[in-house]
Amino acid sequence: MAWWIAVFLSPAVRTATLGSLDPIAVAALDVPLFVLGSALAALGVKAAAVVASGWTALVAAALALYATITTEAGLGVLMMIAAAACSGLALCFVLLGRVPTEWIVRGPFAFRSAAANRPATTHVSATIGQMILFWGFFLVAVPLLISWLEIRWLVSLPVPPFAATAGATLLVLASVLGVASAVTMASRGSGTPLPSAMPNRLVVAGPYRWVRNPMAVAGITQGVGVGLILGSWLVVAYAMIGSLLWNYAVRPLEEADLEKRFGTEFQQYRDTVRCWIPRV
Structure with a gap:
């Protein structure tokens, strides 16, 4: 949520993380799906954790494609990749109570x-x-x-x-x-x-x-x-x-x-x- 506040208050942050994308249009989807979803996931709502994690991964991939094509929003890509990784770890804890590292050696x-x-x-x-x-x-x-x-x-x-x-x-x-x-x-x-x-x-x-x-x-x-x-x-x-x-x-x-x-x-x-x- 702090990032969204910075996006609307600082043109520099908005340009570095979203490029030419309309922040209102992005926020209309991101706030309910990620911000609120993450809050519900923190309360143990498993469905919300799945939605928030999936949405974060989708946004990270889409923003990476956008940045690669336009050379804009590169900092936003790095932030979303980090957010997607953290969201994935959180999803593991919500669903399984741990990170199933043993899957690596199957x-x-x-x-x-x-x-x-x-x-x-x-x-x-x-x-x-x-x-x-x-x-x-x-x-x-x-x-x-x-x-x-x-x-x-x-x-x-x-x-x-x-x-x-x-x-x-x-x-x-x-x-x-x-x-x-x-x-x-x-x-x-x-x-x-x-x-x-x-x-x-x-x-x-x-x-x-x-x-x-x-x-x-x-x-x-x-x-x-x-x-x-x-x-x-x-x-x-x-x-x-x-x-x-x-x-x-x-x-x-x-x-x-x-x-x-x-x-x-x-x-x-x-x-x-x-x-x-x-x-x-």
Whole structure:
């Protein structure tokens, strides 16, 4: 509601968040469907939570399309994307009482051990192929799209002149760490980083002696490096959001599976080696 008050009181806010759209026409739909719907959802009305969440996602998508076509309302797009994400989380709590992170590892993404009778070279080759696909998508295609949208939506921010050099340095160092970690996992653990073909042995050698998931550390750092190279704060934010999602949604599931499969061995490893900060 505070945003709508600012829209009607400040032409600058109205232009930055709605562009040339008629605020009265937008408010006529948004206030009852989102503002009032969210208020009712907070009181536990499930139908209102569904309507408010669905409406927010629809507005975010429509405003993103509008901004991409017109180069207007870029700030409004970012606000609506954040609102849609928060609304989705709220919907989970209203309907389920929690966020069902276990849905992430269902179907083709369910945790399964790799075929133990395959030679190490097979696992290493599969791991390298996976890295090429993942890096190409998450470190090239997605960042380039985000960077283009950032420019198109006119939400770019100035970056220091050394950002590209710093980003390239981070990218190279993190890539070396990522490759070393992946090859160590494949050769020592008889498996791959994919949930559907996980290692058959707990890997505590190489980079895994210092942090529990060096591939996650490498991936997040690579994302930040790419963002600095592109001069895109949104790509850097994309990498940081990825770190939060991995840490709070994926990591607990992965470590629960490791504890189930390796028992005391993993418990001792977890108690000794930290997740993000290397031990000295």
